[in-house]
Amino acid sequence: MKIKDYAILVAVIMIVVMMVIPLPTLLLDVLIMVNISIALTIILVAMNTKEALEFSIFPTLLLLTTLFRLGLNVSTTRSILTNQTGGEVIETFGSFVVGGSAIIGILVFLILVIIQFLVITKGSERVAEVAARFTLDSMPGKQMSIDADLGAGMISDQEAKKRREKVSQEADFYGAMDGASKFVKGDAIAGIIITVINIVGGLAIGVMVHGLPIGEAANLFALLSIGDGLVSQIPALLISTAAGIVVTRAVSDGNLGTDITKQLFAYPKLLYIVAGTLTLLAVFTPISPMLILPVAAVVAFGAFRMQSNLKKEEKVEKEANIGSPEAEELKKPESVIDLLHVDAIEFEFGYGLIPIADKNQGGDLLDRVIMIRRQCAMELGIVVPVIRIRDNIQLQPNEYVIKIKGNRVASGQIMLDHYLAMSPGVDDDSIIGIETVEPAFGMPALWVNEEMKEEAEMSGYAIVDPPSVVSTHLTEVIKRHAHELVGRQEVKALIENVRENSPAVVEELIPNLMALGEVQKVLMKLLKEKVSIRNMLMILETLADYAAYSKDPDVLTEYVRQALSRQITLQYATPGQPLQVITAGASLEKKFAESVHRSDQGNYLSIDPETSQVIFQNISEQAGQLQQTGVQPILLTSPATRMYMRQFIERFAPDLPVLSYNELEPDIEIQSVGAVNISSGAVSGL
Template sequence: MATAFRHRLMNNRDILTAIGVVGIVVMMVVPLPASLLDILITLNISGSVLTLMLAVFTVEPLEFSALPSLLLIMTLFRLSLNISTTRLVLLNGYAGQVIQQFAQFVIRGNIVVGFIVFAILVIVQFIVITKGAERVSEVAARFTLDAMPGKQMAIDADLNAGIINEQQARERRKEIQNEADFYGAMDGSTKFIKGDAIAAIVILFINIIGGFISGVVMQGLPLLDALQKYTMLTIGDGLVSQIPALLISTATGLVVTRASSDSNLGEDLGKQMFQNPRAMYITAGVLVVLGLLGLPPVPMFLVAAVLVGAGVLLERKSKVSDVVDTEAARNSEIEESKKPENVLNLLHIDHMELELGYALIALVDVQQGGDLLDRIVLIRRQIASELGFIVPVIRVRDNMNLQPNQYNIKIRGAEVATGEIMPEQYMAMSNGFEDESLPGTPTKEPAFGLDAKWISAMYREQAELSGWMVVDAPTVLATHITEVIKAQAWNILNRQDVKTLVDHAKEQAPAVVEELIPDLLSLGQIQKVLSNMLRERVSIRDMITILETLADQAHTTKDTDRLTEHVRQALARQILQPLLGKDKTLPVLTLDPQVEQQILDSIQPSDYGTYLTLDPKVLQVLMQSLSREVEKVTLKGYTPVLVCAPLVRINLKRVTERQIPQLLVLSYNELVQDVQVQAVGMVGIERAS
């Protein structure tokens, strides 16, 4: 029965809180008996002590995030008690045993002492604690808001570097927002405490004057007796209110002044104030000197002896602790080395890695002005927007085996690109009309292989005026990373990435996903189709169209190459859009019909897809002919595009992608009706002689 009642009580805490707040407001209007008032005053004192204890044991300010609202409720509760006690004092000349005994206990019945103690409490609360807590809250709120953009960028950088995952990043962002809201609320809630202190002073004089008039006029007491009686009650009432208010103010100050720590206030003070024996010895020496100079020797020497003894014990404990820690660390290393998990961790391979020589570390150090991690975040967003591909976290680390200015880009532990940049210089890239007299170190632009020079900052303006394209070193590296990702996206994509993309599409079109997977195609087959698309830098952002096309065609074929061609046809406008001019004309190369038929006849199926079985000599002649035609088209200012039959397209692209990577190969089915095709050349084997 008791357990059920406790559970019901805990489950309805919100209702109890609402009833309590309403009850506090009702107290201001409804007269309360003195016995009930004694209980409520005791609750006020105990609640204030409890709040102070919670503040002492709080590790992080956000652990006590309800404090701003609690301050308002406690302040309202104290004011309600003030009104209730004032009503009883003025009506009956008695406000309960707690106020009566409090006045006798604290001030011993002395009115002058009572006034002084009350004034000191109000001054300490109003000027010292509340004013300081208000200022700390205001500054903390302002600095928290100002620091939010930098903290957000730091979270993005940690996420990009692989230090945290997406879930941890979301939690950190939410924590930053909650911290800003907390200090903003604390800045406002401290005004309640200040107003409460002012109200206490006003209520004090109202009670004394009103009580004096009530005692003389309504109860017929002599002037001195009335003044003595009501002043004592008023001071007792004021002390009963102000001591809890002082505790609440102290709790507020403790919470808002808490710095970042892993332990509560008591543990921090114990560790930090009593961690240095030399400080204790010096303090003891100062006390001894003061005792010898004339101050009371007994307390001075007694405290000095305690400090010396504590310092000796601390030194011994520190030595023993060092020995124990050393032995524990050695045993821990032995135990860790025996665990199989340590071997398993060595098997982990990052999707992508960026290794930097020691001279390039400044590019990722925010304190030195490095913004490479922020650039990588932008690269990931750019790739997601252009290719619809979620770039995995790029692990950035230093490699002392590299040259100082060298960097490596790795995919699954294998190096796919390397380069060398000069972090303090600019790269000036040739456009064919450069000034040969420009001083600099000749080099090659790593992403596109253009002729370039490394120049110092003083020659930047001269290079730009001479027709060079000038960029800084981080931009060179970021561009290289971008191009590597675009070129290797098909190789980076794995089944887990595909599942993420499919799950995202399922939120918008669950029917097509449920129809396709797993009954028609597996994730592995979809991955091969998407890899084929990314291999030719075709965006897979329109995932719903891709899945719908696969669902339509998977009934007739499971060949991923054929499925890829169907998907490309569905995305034809997207593929053609970047190739068209203003008049929607597409200059293309075509294959000689005999060559096209020869290629069709040489296509052979296998367990790994289709492949060409052309005679190597014929293939060599074909490549030479294609290279010449591509060069002619490029000199005319056109993008080299070859149009052929759908079955020929993917096999021919795989043959040409290494020797002629700039050649785009389209099928006839990808040419939409409103596109004007202009043939600018024909590729034939006989032309390669």
């Protein structure tokens, strides 16, 4: 602990000690002046704060000053009743301030107590109570706003933490002020009681103990008691006023003095009305014009000067803006550059779906978005950009839209008071619901209510709650469009991550063998076929091995896929079970090999429309038959034709995986459930 910490502890202890141990009058005078100084300091600090939290220690300080003041009351009362004196300060307040009259002193003291107790303290207590209630009621909304800004990427985690702490501190502060105001109220009551005790007790002690005449005793102890009450109630009044200023203070950019002069005198023309009103009072009332007209003149002159100053400030500001770089910048076409920014991923929803994003209503969409980003990082090896979440009143109440780089790529509608029930394959007529289509995979489904949910589960239906439907759809959309989210900047960040642990491979590859854009093309082709790029080190090492022989991104992608054979095998094969595939027949392989044309710009595939239609029908029939058995269809072909077959298939079946023999581990068992041939336009099955 530091010296100042010990000083505070000792001061608090001494406050309690002074209530028990008699103090000399000289020390009492010093402590009384210290009390007045503290009260003045507190009210000046309260007037210069810009917001209440800048004086967050005020509730505790209010308690300590109240305790200090009561301790002084006890000590001065002991001195007055014992020694017939309370020190020079109290005697001065009792004789000079109130003119030596006990009756005037009592009246002044009562007026001060009434002002403090009924006006300032009562008002501050009510304001603090209302402020505490409204602050607590607004906490959920503020927290939701912070979470929304964080989920939308408008603020960082550190900024969100600071804003949450501020919201919590505001609630604690106004709650503490609500309680601390009770101490001020109690202090006012205690001041009245202590003064009455001093007067009555002093009268009794003066007559019975000191043998003073009753009139002399009444005058002596009444003046001393009034002086004691004044020196305690004046600081109490200052601190009560400070409490009122703090709890009524709104957040602003300036202190109280700046705000008053800026806002109260913001309309100089109104002061002319004030001056005119005063002039009418001087003319039509018996009040002497010599008293009113000077005041009216001062008000009118002040209005004239303020109006002149405002015109000068506006003129200077206008001239400054005309020639300022900011004004010139606004005239340039480049000033709209910020409007050209397009978010990588956007999730918009109608007002009826607000509960899925509102934590106060049980919504957990923001938490699900965080998990989606983590899941994509683990499965795909990419850092998904911040997903901007916003409501859109132009959408239907239960509709949502997913956008990738400003373009709408997916949409759906959900019913928050229902559950999505997906059939196990055999529909049950007893399950009644609203027919729909599962948005992520396009499967037929039903929206069922709470009563039908249990019956649907008993019938084997898969039941999914609305937030899970949305998060699943969003996850699948991100996976399907992951290749669009990997730009050069993102690729550079991934490569720099590898450089930290394996700088040699990065230095060898970039920029000596490949440019950053060429690496990006390879990564995009891998992600387009849902191949994870998390093993970035192996990808870069493979590119470094083969980039010297070929710059074709298609060829380099094939080399990388073969290097990732174990990963691809585990992606599609189940351990201990054969991998069921559709194989490309010899005639199909031959047709693709013959249709590849080479040019200076690269290789391209050229197949006539009739043959393309036959191939499309054959592959679609085989894939459909395999999909009906609950197995994901996979087309297996030779390494030489895989990339061309993938280019052909992705136009009508982008989700159909096309693998080559070199991309599967030798120990995996492959079971062909069909073969695609085009020699006679027929499909053969095994």
